[in-house]
Amino acid sequence: xxxxTQTPKFQVLKTGQSMTLQCAQDMNHNSMYxxxxxxxxxxxxIYYSASEGTTDKGEVPNGYNVSRLNKRxxxxxxxSAAPSQTSVYFCASSPQGGRSTGELFFGEGSRLTVL
Amino acid sequence: xxxxxxxxxxxxxxxxxxxxxxxxxSSSVPPYLFWYVQYPNQGLQLLLxxxxxxxxxKGINGFEAEFKKSETSFHLTxxxxxxxxxxxxxxxxxxxxxxxxxxKGTRLHILP
Numbered sequence: 001x002x003x004x005t006q007t008p009k010f011q012v013l014k015t016g017q018s019m020t021l022q023c024a025q026d027m028n029h030n031s032m033y034x035x036x037x038x039x040x041x042x043x044x045x046i047y048y049s050a051s052e053g054t055t056d057k058g059e060v061p062n063g064y065n066v067s068r069l070n071k072r073x074x075x076x077x078x079x080s081a082a083p084s085q086t087s088v089y090f091c092a093s094s095p096q097g098g099r100s101t102g103e104l105f106f107g108e109g110s111r112l113t114v115l
Numbered sequence: 116x117x118x119x120x121x122x123x124x125x126x127x128x129x130x131x132x133x134x135x136x137x138x139x140x141s142s143s144v145p146p147y148l149f150w151y152v153q154y155p156n157q158g159l160q161l162l163l164x165x166x167x168x169x170x171x172x173k174g175i176n177g178f179e180a181e182f183k184k185s186e187t188s189f190h191l192t193x194x195x196x197x198x199x200x201x202x203x204x205x206x207x208x209x210x211x212x213x214x215x216x217x218x219k220g221t222r223l224h225i226l227p
Contacts, residue, residue, distance in 0.1 A: 004158075031213065040124065042205060042219035043159070050213060058214060090158055097213025102149050102166065104215060106158030 002026050006091050006107035013081045013114045021076040021110050023091030031094040032074035033104065034058075034066060036087040043090065049074055050097055081114045088112075117142040119189075119206045121218035129226045134178075134193040136221050138206035141187065147209035148189045150180055151217075154202045162204075165189060176200070201225045 004025045013019055025032065030051045035043040035058075045058030047066040055066050063085060065077045074093075078085055088111050092104040122137040140146050147166050151159040163174025170182045180191045191204060206218040 033215070035217075040219060042121075043217040045214055045216060048214050056212070056214070059216070092158075094215075097209070102147055102164045102209050102215065103161045104151075104159070106160070108158055109156075 004091055004093055004105050004107035006089075006110050008110060009108065010111050011113070013078075013112065015082060015114060017081050018077070018079050019081065019112075020078075021089055021091070021112075022073070023075065023107060024073045025091075025093040025105070026072065027093060027095075027105065028071070029093035029095050029105070030071070031097050032068065033092040033094070034064075034074065034076045035090045035092065036060065036085075037090060037109075038087050046076065046089075078112075081112075083114045086112060086114045116216070117144075117146060117208045117210050118216055119148070119208050119218040121206050121221050123221050124219065125222050125224065127224040127226055128196045130198055131195050134191070134196045134200065134223065136191040136204050136206075136223065138180075138189045138191065138218060139187050140189060140206075140208055142208065144211065148180075148182065149207040149209070149215070150174065150178070150189075150191050151205045151207060152176075152202050153205065153220075159205060162191070196223075196225050198225050198227070 032049045034046040049068040052071045091107045149164045150162040153159045
């Protein structure tokens with residue numbers, strides 16, 4: 001059982017380039033999340049999707065866009081990458097939203113470096 | 116919005132000693148609180164969660180946490196530390212809009 005799959009696992013970009021991080025889950029979950037993890041900052045929520053067709057901003061949405069393509073897939077796009085976006089990005093899914101079950105299932109992370 | 120604060124970015128304990136990791140929450144409504152663990156180069160996994168059913172919550176790997184409303188705390192404990200417990204631990208809260216917000220994390224070091 002694959003769970004939550006993120007691609008790519010590693011990526012190096014130059015400032016100003018664009019890229020999309022892909023995330024797919026095979027657990028039939030409704031809710032999906034994108035977080036970034038930086039040393040000393042914990043995980044910060046970028047965007048959240050409660051269900052197919054809906055998205056909502058999190059704590060640090062600036063510089064990012066998301067698409068909930070269908071129930072399985074939730075992509076994160078950097079339109080013009082900046083060095084401040086160098087981070088490890090985690091996708092997560094949950095059967096329902098946080099106050100319903102609270103358990104997030106995480107992917108293995110995508111390490112992004114912006115030069 | 117609700118938030119959590121973890122006290123101590125690094126905690127060191129000897130193998131066999133008590134583990135205590137601190138988390139305080141800010142919430143005007145009954146909170147939904149969680150502890151997650153992250154081992155090196157992995158994603159996070161749920162240790163335990165509080166959803167108002169019982170104030171003492173037992174989780175995996177011998178960890179437990181006690182919800183104390185009077186202290187707005189949800190500290191994580193384990194009676195006897197094991198080398199395999201070395202990891203980073205995150206406290207988290209679910210907001211009314213179902214978003215889950217994490218604290219900054221505490222890295223637990225186990226001394227032989």
